[in-house]
Amino acid sequence: MSHTIKVIGLGAGDWNQLTLGVYHILKSANKLFLRTKEHPAVDSFQQEGIQFTSFDAVYEENDQFEDVYKQITERLLTAALDEDVVYAVPGHPLVAERTVQLLLNEGPKRNIEIEISGGQSFLDALFTTVKVDPIEGFQLLDGTDFHAKDIHSNQHLIIGQVYDAFVASDVKLTLMEKYPDDHSVSIVTAAGSQQASVKEILLYELDRVMTLNNLTSVYVPPLAEENLREFTSLRSIIKILRGPNGCPWDIKQTHLSLKKYLIEEAYELLEAIDVDDIDHMIEELGDVLLQVMLHSQIGEDEGMFTIEDVIEGVSSKMIRRHPHVFGNVEVQSAEDVIANWKEIKAEEKKDTNSASVSALDGIGKGLPSVIRAFEIQKKAAKTGFDWEKAEDAWLKVKEEIEEFQTELSKEDKEKQIYELGDLLFAIINTARLLSIHPEEALERANQKFIRRFSYIEQQVHKSGKPIESFDLKDLDQFWDEAKRKGL
Known part of the structure; x- marks a missing residue:
């Protein structure tokens, strides 16, 4: 025989604000559990003769809120193996109640029915307290699992579960990533009850307030101007x-x-x-x-x-190509990661319907020639068409130097271009085998030339003479000076 966990909400206020249905369930419950007894309505339970067991001690036994919620869920499911139970939570069962979500997920697996009954959400009272119309757009986020990436600063923001100064400190630091330090926020405690209070403070003061408890929420109004960080x-x-x-x-x-x-x-x-x-x-x-x-x-x-298509494409690719992070593949080193990446990429690109596909397909024609040569060589190497070591490739450079030198004494410009191209290609190949990107190496040479030539210009300027009055030998001396200075 299966049993039921009936989940009810105690609302946001005191005993007088309980719905009639919730009142009858409380009065008739044989086994009643409360997530916490720290709620305005609980003060009247004794007068009504209502007996209960609370899970407040579970919070003291665990360091992480997720562990608290899991332990509460497990105790409820265990209790429901023997009889029907009632579980009461603050507010509404389906608003900011992680334990209820866990019950809904785990109950059916154990043949235990989870029944959700009424209760007033604390949101109703909170909107009334801060005088905000939710149709303008709002977010409800959990202070114990709070991330800047989830915040939309152009909407009203309500942060629940701000139990203590430690949570408040984390919330404050996260909010400061999106809002000015002096942005006005409101601390709302026990909204909807006779003990309700609202305190407006500046954001940087958030963790200095001593009245935080399990009935505390933080309200953050939207930024007056568009947030350019969004x-x-x-x-x-x-x-x-x-x-x-x-x-x-x-x-x-x-x-x-x-x-x-x-x-x-x-x-x-x-x-x-x-x-x-x-x-x-x-x-x-x-x-x-x-x-x-x-x-x-x-x-x-x-x-x-759209940009969403772009983001989806790259996100999907990153997950797919990192099975050691998002899957169950194990790697021991960065080299293993690269090998997996290449294997997955090859599988993605494989075209079994065409025998005419070249290993060099997909190399952008618009790439600068140095980078394109580097990419061509990389792809060819994957087929096995490659030198075994850089020294072998360097011998090819020497061979190309001799061929180019031979053409220098002739007047065939086309042949010179052809041989110079071969020489550059061979040098790039050598760089690749040495794990040196030729573009980076050439740019360093560019920057070095600029520094040394700038030094020459400075020395010429100091002389008060035009640069045309210096011969190459004089300028070369300035160059050597710059070189000795480490420029």
């Missing part, structure tokens, strides 16, 4: 720029017209990384993100795709 704000800005009354330049852009800007912004980001300029990196990462957003908005305007 992704939704950026998306809105791009949509406006591309809209009917937006910017003429943005409106006329296409995927093709934006190509050059994406390349430019990517290189400017690389420069910021090379010089370890954090502020510049933030700016350039923003410029790269801007390109992604523009392309996505164009896709949306054309009815082809």
